[in-house]
Amino acid sequence: MSQVTFRIWRGEGKEGEFKEYKTEITEGMVVLDAVHQIQAESAGDMAVRWNCKAGKCGSCSAEVNGMPKLMCMTRMNTLPQDKPITIEPIKAFPRIKDLVTDVSWNFDVKKRIKKFKPRPPDAPDGTWRMQQEDIDRPQEFRKCIECFLCQDVCHVLRDHHMHESFIGPRFLIYTAALEMHPLDTENRAKDLKDEFGIGLCNITKCCTKVCPENITITDNGIIPLKERVVDEFFDPVNKLLRIFKPNS
Amino acid sequence: MAVKQDRLVQIGFMETGRRDSWWLPPVLTFAGYTAFIVYTTWAALQNANYWDGNLLSPFYSPELFGKSPHAIFGPEPSWWPNAIFPYSPALLILAFPAGFRMTCYYYRGAYYKAFWADPPGCAVGEPRKTYWGERTFPLIIQNIHRYFMYAAVAFIFLLSYDIYVSMKFPDGFGISLGTLILATNVVLIGSYTFGCHSFRHIAGGVLDRISRASVRKKVYDCSSCLNRRHMLFAWVSMFTVMFCDIYTRLCAMGVWTNWRIL
Ligand code: SF4
Numbered sequence: 056m057s058q059v060t061f062r063i064w065r066g067e068g069k070e071g072e073f074k075e076y077k078t079e080i081t082e083g084m085v086v087l088d089a090v091h092q093i094q095a096e097s098a099g100d101m102a103v104r105w106n107c108k109a110g111k112c113g114s115c116s117a118e119v120n121g122m123p124k125l126m127c128m129t130r131m132n133t134l135p136q137d138k139p140i141t142i143e144p145i146k147a148f149p150r151i152k153d154l155v156t157d158v159s160w161n162f163d164v165k166k167r168i169k170k171f172k173p174r175p176p177d178a179p180d181g182t183w184r185m186q187q188e189d190i191d192r193p194q195e196f197r198k199c200i201e202c203f204l205c206q207d208v209c210h211v212l213r214d215h216h217m218h219e220s221f222i223g224p225r226f227l228i229y230t231a232a233l234e235m236h237p238l239d240t241e242n243r244a245k246d247l248k249d250e251f252g253i254g255l256c257n258i259t260k261c262c263t264k265v266c267p268e269n270i271t272i273t274d275n276g277i278i279p280l281k282e283r284v285v286d287e288f289f290d291p292v293n294k295l296l297r298i299f300k301p302n303s
Numbered sequence: 304m305a306v307k308q309d310r311l312v313q314i315g316f317m318e319t320g321r322r323d324s325w326w327l328p329p330v331l332t333f334a335g336y337t338a339f340i341v342y343t344t345w346a347a348l349q350n351a352n353y354w355d356g357n358l359l360s361p362f363y364s365p366e367l368f369g370k371s372p373h374a375i376f377g378p379e380p381s382w383w384p385n386a387i388f389p390y391s392p393a394l395l396i397l398a399f400p401a402g403f404r405m406t407c408y409y410y411r412g413a414y415y416k417a418f419w420a421d422p423p424g425c426a427v428g429e430p431r432k433t434y435w436g437e438r439t440f441p442l443i444i445q446n447i448h449r450y451f452m453y454a455a456v457a458f459i460f461l462l463s464y465d466i467y468v469s470m471k472f473p474d475g476f477g478i479s480l481g482t483l484i485l486a487t488n489v490v491l492i493g494s495y496t497f498g499c500h501s502f503r504h505i506a507g508g509v510l511d512r513i514s515r516a517s518v519r520k521k522v523y524d525c526s527s528c529l530n531r532r533h534m535l536f537a538w539v540s541m542f543t544v545m546f547c548d549i550y551t552r553l554c555a556m557g558v559w560t561n562w563r564i565l
C-alpha cells in the first residue's frame with residue numbers, strides 16, 4: 056500500500072486545470088480503479104467514461120503521463136509512482152467535461168464509408184464460402200474496439216486538426232477490412248485518395264504503437280491501402296496492364 | 304460532420320506529457336542516417352580504392368564504365384564533363400539504391416520524424432501548423448517506390464554476381480573474408496528488399512482471394528515474414544553495405560589484406 060499523487064484534468068470544454076489528488080494504491084490496481092477511488096473519496100463530480108473495465112468497450116481512453124491509453128488496462132505498477140501521475144482527456148476531439156470527450160465525429164465518418172457489397176451468393180441457399188486464409192487479414196482489423204486512441208495520437212488529427220479531410224487510422228483499417236474482404240466487390244480506392252485523405256498519413260506509426268488490440272494498423276492496413284491507391288492512380292504500367300486484364 | 308476547430312486544444316511545439324525518453328529514437332535515427340549519407344557521398348565521389356583484385360565495393364556495383372577490371376563496358380567515358388563534375392562510376396548507379404531507401408515506407412516514417420519533426424515523437428507537439436503529407440507535391444512522388452523496388456530486385460542479382468567474381472582467383476576457385484562479407488551483405492539486403500511493402504503487395508497483398516493462388520500465397524507469406532522485421536533489415540543492411548565499402552577500400556589502400564580462407 057502506498058499513497059500516490061495524481062494530477063487530473065478538471066474542467067468544462069476547453070477551460071480547466073490540473074487538480075491534485077492523493078489516494079491509496081494497492082496491489083493489482085489499474086489507473087481506472089484509482090480514478091474511481093478518487094471519485095468516491097474526494098471528487099464525486101468528476102466525469103469519466105467507462106463501461107467494461109476489461110479493455111473491450113473502448114470507453115475509458117485518456118492520456119496517462121502523456122501517452123494515449125485505456126485507463127482500465129494500465130496497471131499502476133507500470134507507472135513510476137514517485138512523481139504525480141497525470142491523467143487528461145484525449146486531445147484529438149472536443150472536451151466535454153473532465154476526462155470525457157465528444158467522439159461523435161467518428162460515428163459520422165463511419166457512415167461515409169461505402170458499405171460491404173458481397174458478390175452473389177455461392178450456394179443456392181443464399182450462403183457464401185470463404186477460406187480462412189483469405190479472411191485472416193480482415194479479421195485482424197475486426198479486433199478494433201473503437202477506443203479511438205489511434206485517432207488521438209495521429210498528428211494529422213491531433214496537431215493539424217484535419218478532421219475535414221482525413222478519416223484517421225481507425226477508419227483506414229475499417230476501410231481496409233472491407234477492401235480486403237474476399238466477398239466484397241466494392242472499390243474504395245478513389246474515396247481513399249480524394250475523400251479520406253490516405254495521402255495525409257505519413258506512416259509514422261504512432262497509431263500502431265498505441266493500439267490496445269495490437270492491430271498492425273500501419274503495416275498491415277494503411278500501407279497496403281496506399282499500395283492499392285498507387286495501383287489505380289500512380290502506376291502507369293499497372294494501368295496499362297489492366298486494360299488487358301480488367302479483373303485483376 | 305465537422306468538428307468545430309475552436310473546440311479543440313492547440314498543442315505547442317514539443318508540448319507533451321510524456322516522461323520517457325521519446326526523443327532518443329529520432330536522435331539515433333538522425334545520427335545514423337546522417338552518418339550513412341555523409342559516408343556514402345564521400346565514398347561515391349572518390350573514384351579510387353573501390354576494388355581490390357576480385358573484390359568490388361557495392362557502392363560501385365555494377366561498374367558500367369570505369370578504370371577497374373570490373374568495368375562492364377570499358378573505361379571512363381571521355382565525354383564526361385570532368386571539369387564541372389569529376390567522374391565516378393558510382394554516380395551512374397547510386398540513384399537506384401538511394402532512391403529505393405529514400406522512398407521506403409519505413410525510412411519515410413522514420414525520417415519524417417527525425418529530420419522534419421512531423422511529429423517529433425508520438426504525442427509530442429509539432430513545430431508547424433501547415434501540413435500537406437504525401438497527398439500533394441513534393442511528397443506525392445513517394446508513390447514511385449515500387450519502381451525503385453523493381454530496380455532493387457535486379458541489384459540483388461548484380462550483387463550476387465559480385466560474390467561469384469570474388470571467388471575467382473588467378474589460380475582458380477577460392478573464398479576470402481571479402482567473399483563472406485559480400486555474401487552477408489547480399490543476404491541482408493535481400494531480406495530488406497523482399498520484405499518491402501511494395502514487393503509484398505505485388506506478390507500477393509493485392510489479391511483478396513489469395514487462397515486461389517498457392518505459389519503467390521507462399522511468396523506473400525515469406526515476404527510478410529521479412530516485412531515484420533523490415534526496420535531491422537533496413538538498419539542492418541545499411542551498415543553492412545557501408546562496411547563492404549570500408550573493407551574493400553581499406554584492402555585496396557593496403558591497410559588491410561583480404562584474407563583468403565580457401
Ligand atoms: S501512421 Fe498515419 S494514421 Fe498512423 S498515426 Fe501516423 S500519420 Fe496517423
Ligand code: SF4
Nearest residue numbers: 199200202203205266
Ligand atoms: S485500431 Fe486500435 S487504437 Fe484504433 S480504435 Fe481500434 S482498437 Fe483503438
Ligand code: FES
Nearest residue numbers: 107108113115127
Ligand atoms: S472500460 Fe471498457 S475499455 Fe476500459
Ligand code: FES
Nearest residue numbers: 407408409499500
Ligand atoms: S517499404 Fe521499405 S523497401 Fe519498400
